[in-house]
Amino acid sequence: MSNRKPYTRPMPRTWWLDHPFYRFYMVREATVLPLVFFTLSLTAGLICLVQGPQAWQSWLDYMAHPVVIILNLVALVASLFHATTFFSMMPQVMPIRIKGKLLDGKWVIGAQWAAVAVISLIALVLI
Amino acid sequence: MTQTTYQVSVLRYDPATDDAPYSQSFVVPGDETMSVLDALGYIKDNLDKSLSYRWSCRMAICGSCGMMVNGVPKLACKAFLRDYAKGVVIEPLANFAIEKDLVVDMTPFIERLEAIKPYILGNDRRPEDGPNTQTPEQMARYKQFAACINCGLCYAACPQFGLNPDFLGPAAIALAHRYNLDSRDKGKAQRMPLINSDNGAWGCTFVGYCSKVCPKSVDPAGAVNQGKVASTQDMVIAMFNPNKDGQEVRG
Numbered sequence: 001m002s003n004r005k006p007y008t009r010p011m012p013r014t015w016w017l018d019h020p021f022y023r024f025y026m027v028r029e030a031t032v033l034p035l036v037f038f039t040l041s042l043t044a045g046l047i048c049l050v051q052g053p054q055a056w057q058s059w060l061d062y063m064a065h066p067v068v069i070i071l072n073l074v075a076l077v078a079s080l081f082h083a084t085t086f087f088s089m090m091p092q093v094m095p096i097r098i099k100g101k102l103l104d105g106k107w108v109i110g111a112q113w114a115a116v117a118v119i120s121l122i123a124l125v126l127i
Numbered sequence: 128m129t130q131t132t133y134q135v136s137v138l139r140y141d142p143a144t145d146d147a148p149y150s151q152s153f154v155v156p157g158d159e160t161m162s163v164l165d166a167l168g169y170i171k172d173n174l175d176k177s178l179s180y181r182w183s184c185r186m187a188i189c190g191s192c193g194m195m196v197n198g199v200p201k202l203a204c205k206a207f208l209r210d211y212a213k214g215v216v217i218e219p220l221a222n223f224a225i226e227k228d229l230v231v232d233m234t235p236f237i238e239r240l241e242a243i244k245p246y247i248l249g250n251d252r253r254p255e256d257g258p259n260t261q262t263p264e265q266m267a268r269y270k271q272f273a274a275c276i277n278c279g280l281c282y283a284a285c286p287q288f289g290l291n292p293d294f295l296g297p298a299a300i301a302l303a304h305r306y307n308l309d310s311r312d313k314g315k316a317q318r319m320p321l322i323n324s325d326n327g328a329w330g331c332t333f334v335g336y337c338s339k340v341c342p343k344s345v346d347p348a349g350a351v352n353q354g355k356v357a358s359t360q361d362m363v364i365a366m367f368n369p370n371k372d373g374q375e376v377r378g
Contacts, residue, residue: 003143004226005142006224007142007147007148009225011289021334092353093352093353102267
C-alpha cells in the first residue's frame with residue numbers, strides 16, 4: 001500500500017512580488033500599458049484626420065493637454081525601457097555565427113540600436 | 128578555520144502525519160566551507176534522523192540536491208552557509224509537489240524529458256562504420272545545451288511551469304534543441320510537433336530566470352526562444368511543402 005500524499009503548494013496571483021527578478025519581468029511586461037494609451041491616442045488622431053479640420057484641431061488640442069503630454073512621455077520612456085530589455089535578449093534568441101565563431105552579443109545589441117537611430121532619423125527628416 | 132553556528136530553517140512535511148508543510152529551525156555548527164548540503168547532513172546525523180532530502184555526488188554534477196535556498200533554486204552542494212549571514216531557509220524545489228520534507232515528485236519533469244526523445248534518432252550508422260566524427264564547429268552549435276544535468280532548477284524558476292502544468296518547460300525544450308542541432312541526429316521532425324505546440328516553445332513568455340539559476344550555464348531560456356525561431360521555420364517550410372510531414376531542416 002502506498003503512503004503517498006504529495007502536497008501541491010498553491011501559486012498565488014502575487015507570485016511575482018516575491019523576487020526582484022520576477023518584479024523586473026512584470027515591470028517589463030507592464031510597459032505595454034502606457035503604450036496602449038499612446039496607440040489609442042494615435043488611432044483617435046487618424047480618425048479625427050479623416051473627419052475633417054475641426055476634429056483634427058480638437059485632437060491637436062487634446063494632444064497638447066499637459067496630462068496627455070506627460071502620459072506620452074511615460075509611454076516614450078516605457079518603450080525605450082522595453083526596447084533595452086528586448087534588444088539585450090536578442091543575442092540569446094538569435095545567436096549569430098560568423099565562420100563558426102559566435103558573434104559577441106554587444107554587436108547584435110549595437111546593431112539594433114543603430115537601426116533605431118536610423119529609422120528615427122528618417123522619420124524626423126520625413127516629418 | 129573559524130567555527131561558528133548557523134541558523135537553518137527547513138520546510139518539513141510528513142505525508143503520514145501532516146496535512147501541510149511547516150518550518151522547523153535548527154542550529155548547525157560549522158565553518159565557512161560548510162555547504163547547505165553539509166548542514167542537512169549534520170541535521171540528519173545529529174539532530175533529526177527523519178529529515179528526508181536527495182543528494183548524491185556533492186560536486187554539482189549529479190543534479191540530485193536541487194532545492195530552494197532563501198527562495199532561490201540552487202544545488203545544495205553548491206550553496207554555502209557563509210553567504211547567508213542572517214540565516215538560511217531551505218525548502219523543496221518550487222513548482223513540484225512535495226513527497227516528504229525536501230523530496231519532491233520529479234515525475235512531471237522526467238515525463239517531459241522522455242517525451243522529447245533526448246537521444247540521437249534516425250542515424251543508421253553501425254559500429255563497424257567507425258566513429259561518427261564532428262567538426263569542432265558542428266559540436267559548438269549544441270555543446271552548451273548538452274551541459275544540462277537534469278537538476279530541475281529551471282522548472283522551479285519558471286513561473287510559466289508553475290501556472291500551466293502542461294508547459295513542456297525549459298530543460299526539456301533545451302534538450303530537444305540540443306539534439307535538433309546535433310549533426311548526427313535526424314529526429315527533428317519527431318520533436319518539432321511538441322516544440323510547435325502551445326505548451327511547447329510558444330508557451331514561454333521569456334521571464335529568463337531559468338537561465339539565471341542554471342548551475343551549468345546551459346541558458347535554457349535562449350534554447351527555448353531559439354526553439355521559437357526553429358518552430359517558425361518549420362511552419363514556413365510546411366506551408367511550401369504541405370505533403371511532407373515535418374522536415375530535416377537544420378536550425
